[in-house]
Amino acid sequence: MTERLVTDIGGFEAGEVPREERPPLFWQRQLMAVFNLLWREKHILNLDEFRRKMEEFTPENYAKWGFYTRRLEGVIGLLEEKGVLRAEDVEARTQQVLREGRDGHTA
């Protein structure tokens, strides 16, 4: 039987597709730079793993998250899976940035 991945949406009703120019935000550009470094230069992850990770999102999260958030969550999830990052460190760092802002933190 056909198992439909969360990404396998070909043929589903899409409704109106908004066509507007949305220049990427700074964090989104940073994310793409890091993502490309991770697979293209450092070979820490590959694109098939990345696709597989996004397919493992719940349908709710997949629908709720936009392009860049999916990418961010996918990269973080893969790096945690591979033991490059620890979930508690990501969470602690996130809370620190939310509390203190980004400027001046290089750690």
Add this chain to the structure above:
Amino acid sequence: MVTPLEPRFAAGDRVRILDLGKPGHVRTPAYVRGRTGTIERFCGLFENPEERGYGREGRDRIPLYRVHLQQRDLWSGYSGRADDTLEIEIYEHWLAPEETA
């Protein structure tokens, strides 16, 4: 799995795209499974994304083909031009000769 030394199909061959029902990461979308088309070209040998998706890199390279399909074969009540087509790249183990599928 035995890796074929030569690609099993050639341009012009009629094929059916299989529904392997394989869980996990695959690159054959639901809307082409079970459909028939024509091999447009042999694209080369590539590592299987169904292995690479789980970090298993450096395994055998398998044949990949571009398959040419008619849009009217894909969608019931297709309202576009009758000669609209779709080309999609499919790995060999998802393909069978049309007559034996």
